[in-house]
Amino acid sequence: MAVDVSSEEVRALVSQVFQRHGVIVRRGPDIIESALFDDGRCVAWSYRLTGWMAMWFVDIGLLQFYDPDGNMLQTLTLHEPPREHRMAA
Numbered sequence: 001m002a003v004d005v006s007s008e009e010v011r012a013l014v015s016q017v018f019q020r021h022g023v024i025v026r027r028g029p030d031i032i033e034s035a036l037f038d039d040g041r042c043v044a045w046s047y048r049l050t051g052w053m054a055m056w057f058v059d060i061g062l063l064q065f066y067d068p069d070g071n072m073l074q075t076l077t078l079h080e081p082p083r084e085h086r087m088a089a
Contacts, residue, residue, distance in 0.1 A: 005078045007045070010063065014047045014054045017065055017074065023052050 011033075015025045025031065036044040047054040051068030061079030066072055 005061070010045070010056050010078070011047070013063065013076070014056075014065075017054070017076075018049060018052055021052070021065075021067070021073065023049060025049065 011031065014031060018025050018031075030049055032048045034046045034048075035042050036046065043058055045056045045058065047056070053066045054063060055066075056063045056078075061077060063076045063078055064072055065074045065076075
């Protein structure tokens with residue numbers, strides 16, 4: 001089951017992860033956001049700050065982080081896993 005994630009939540013998460021990697025984030029407007037459209041539909045958002053980048057693949061719910069050299073640092077899943085993959089409590 002997919003969980004709806006707001007753009008505000010993603011921006012806050014991007015800011016937090018950037019800060020964990022030592023990037024100074026003063027305010028949301030410091031991060032430059034761009035939308036990627038395919039066939040008239042928004043499929044991804046990119047977030048850039050001083051060479052660092054994050055990419056949110058909206059349909060599949062992945063958020064990937066890259067350093068200034070283009071190395072992928074981390075991938076977060078923003079959707080819940082399917083029930084059959086969840087562990088019992």
